[in-house]
Amino acid sequence: MLSRRSFQRLLAQSALSLPLGRVLGAAGQRPNLIIILADDLGYGDLGCYGHPTIRTPHLDRMAAEGVRFTQFYAAAAVCSPSRAALLAGRLPIRTGVNQVLSPWSTGGIQKQEITIAEALRPTGYATACIGKWHLGHLPQYLPTRHGFDRYFGIPYSNDMSRATAGNPQFIKQLNQHPEVPGTPLMRDEKVVETEPDQRRLTARYTEEAIRFLRDSVRSGKPFFLYLPHTFPHVPLFASERFRGKSARGLYGDVVEELDWSVGEIRRTLAELGVEKxxxxxxxxxxxxxxxxxxxxxxxxxxxxxxxxxxxGGMREPFIACWPGRIPPGVVTQSFGTTMDLFPTCLKLAGVEMPRDREFDGVDLSPVLLENKPGREAFLFYYLGANLRAVRHGPWKLHLASNSPATGDGVTRYDRPPLYNLLEDPSEKYDLSDSHPDVVRDLLQLIEEHKRTLKPGPPQV
Amino acid sequence: MLSRRSFQRLLAQSALSLPLGRVLGAAGQRPNLIIILADDLGYGDLGCYGHPTIRTPHLDRMAAEGVRFTQFYAAAAVCSPSRAALLAGRLPIRTGVNQVLSPWSTGGIQKQEITIAEALRPTGYATACIGKWHLGHLPQYLPTRHGFDRYFGIPYSNDMSRATAGNPQFIKQLNQHPEVPGTPLMRDEKVVETEPDQRRLTARYTEEAIRFLRDSVRSGKPFFLYLPHTFPHVPLFASERFRGKSARGLYGDVVEELDWSVGEIRRTLAELGVEKxxxxxxxxxxxxxxxxxxxxxxxxxxxxxxxxxxxGGMREPFIACWPGRIPPGVVTQSFGTTMDLFPTCLKLAGVEMPRDREFDGVDLSPVLLENKPGREAFLFYYLGANLRAVRHGPWKLHLASNSPATGDGVTRYDRPPLYNLLEDPSEKYDLSDSHPDVVRDLLQLIEEHKRTLKPGPPQV
Structure with a gap:
């Protein structure tokens, strides 16, 4: 149950801007920052998160040498909104990217949003985005217009062309847009291949990333690498070396290749002498x-x-490692979200947070570097522009839900079910009847949020 | 799919005795052997198996310093049969202990069964059973009559008295047996307390175990400790020190206390200088x-x-560690069952396997000590005296199933569903239609098993 005091504090916080990060002194080397993002990877799909037949020795080792979170969230349950929120440090609804963008979409991430790359580059960081962008494929939305020195990859999902689409409904829509090309592989702002061999994609992204690491170290600049892989999004492709190798089938092959890629990145950092x-x-x-x-x-x-x-739609594996700075072997139940990466990166890079907007993330560096407990869990779960649930502390209240796996459409609750996520992580036992005060408090948080929220311009 | 060759080999094996363990030379110190058994702990309940809010640092460390299995099975989905099979190295059906024994049961583990303790004691091992026995509470069935020098614990489940029973049906049966006492805490063959304070049980078992370790090391004998905890079987009790400490609630408190107990055991081994x-x-x-x-x-x-x-009823966490002998940090997909502990313990102790009976376990020491792949998965899943399913290699075929969690009773399948457990560990996607040859092979394995099986005298 929320204490009256923490509840009031929370309301106050959500109405104001979150505190701005202090500017670090110029002394000391500024750290390099790498965010590796898988696509559609589940909470249970890594060895160190309990999967019985997918081997992820590199990620397991990264966890053993760093910190592994058990209560870390993506900011949305689908692709584009999640990515907008990660890069901007703000709820998808604030950015306007509420829906998955299509190859015929004319929208994307807005000019007024500040991405992590945009915040870091002016301060001297080399920046690269390598992989799946999915925040708009028109020129004004591309990574190179949003703070990245370089881009290499497919600008949206790997099933968004006539050659690879699996969904008949999607193909029907696609056929109304003859202008949509085959899957484009882009370098910076140019399409360099159409329908590239997807079996080679993970390896090619990895090679590009390694080239960027080498170039950056040679240039003497600190770097920010954002590496959003195309996989394990369906259709699945793995290289010759990994295909048929996992006990888990093709899905496992693909995840094991991503794990290999993480190992290659870390090996390169060690080789370049910058891992610390x-x-x-x-x-x-x-x-x-x-x-x-x-x-x-x-x-x-x-x-x-x-x-x-x-x-299952939004809680994700999160592993962080930084030899000598993050203590090894920590498993933390601290709360975190991908929106925390913006303030965390800025804090570590000694860059002041913008003061002209509301952020939903907070600096995670005390959790990462000092194994501190971090802030109380607090998250709004949106699907599209609709607020579906809220978590505060152990409690999660659902206003509405859907179940894609069982084919159940949206249920809007007259009596919102309440779950204690710490004691009941599988959301099985509705406790709303026995905790009406918690339900009331959470509904009030929601009202306050709705009252003060300024949604961005919808992009789909 | 089974290759024709491995299939024939398997049939031959199941008809004959498995190969007998060689007797090791007398040279070298014989190892101490410890089996710690939790009660009703799930596959997902430890940190290193992916639970988000139960902290098990001692077991996680034990896994990091040893080997963690992802395809390890208890021999049954309920208590007494599982324990009979573990101690005798044979399927429950062969021992006759097919059902959960009640405090009014007159049955138990049979004289003709050989437990691990019975096999080791004559060769010089000190042996102790500390905890929940559940293989018969009448004198002839007690641990001290089946190879254990010492016993301390509750001889059956902690909910089997008027004071602790949670099931009205069970209480009704209990009332027909006025002779059944309050929960007995026994030392060797004597009841030393009735309705002991269960909050203290895990700590008391741990103290007893540590006393046994000290006494054994002092005596110069190698030892075999079987430590079957009473928890996390319901009703749940944790000591003052752990109560209210886990984010997961009382269940988590109880598991975290078991984890502490494992840490105490390992700390004592190190202190006594016998951990290697x-x-x-x-x-x-x-x-x-x-x-x-x-x-x-x-x-x-x-x-x-x-x-x-x-x-979920039978696959379990299995962690083994032996500094200097088991390589650290191994996660293995090798198959194993609790029935393998009998031949494994005998092999490591240099004791020849009995030749007069059929065993269902095999020596796991090549998997443990050398990280070898071990045998192909092969298991018959019984519920009571009824064969319900078989696993061979990746495949599992269900003849019948029930679902206690959803309240669904027994479904007997006219068309047995087939699952690939490596690719589909959650048993969601029936592949029987596309793999009729596998179904046929597995049905043949079942027929052969039924034809050659000699069931033991039923004990309930």
């Missing part, structure tokens, strides 16, 4: 795509997956 | 008791729990 000055983080954009059956992942003990505001 | 000559193993008797809701555990991504032959 580099924060490496790994997470995913949303939960497993369960309707794809064996080709989709697993949320472990969590309920549901991608496209749902049950925990 | 001691194999420590940890597992559970069956899956989580899901009908107990928040008081029951979690099978993680596995389907169902205790009392069911879906994977």
């Amino acid at each position: 000055n580099t924060l490496v983080t790994f997470t995913s954009d949303n939960g497993p795509w369960l309707i794809k059956k064996q080709e989709g992942g697993s949320a472990g003990l969590l309920r549901e997956g991608k496209g749902s505001t049950w925990e | 000559n001691t194999l420590v193993t940890f597992t559970s008797d069956n899956g989580p008791w899901l009908i107990k809701k928040q008081e029951g555990g979690s099978a993680g991504l596995l389907r169902e729990g205790k009392g069911s032959t879906w994977e």
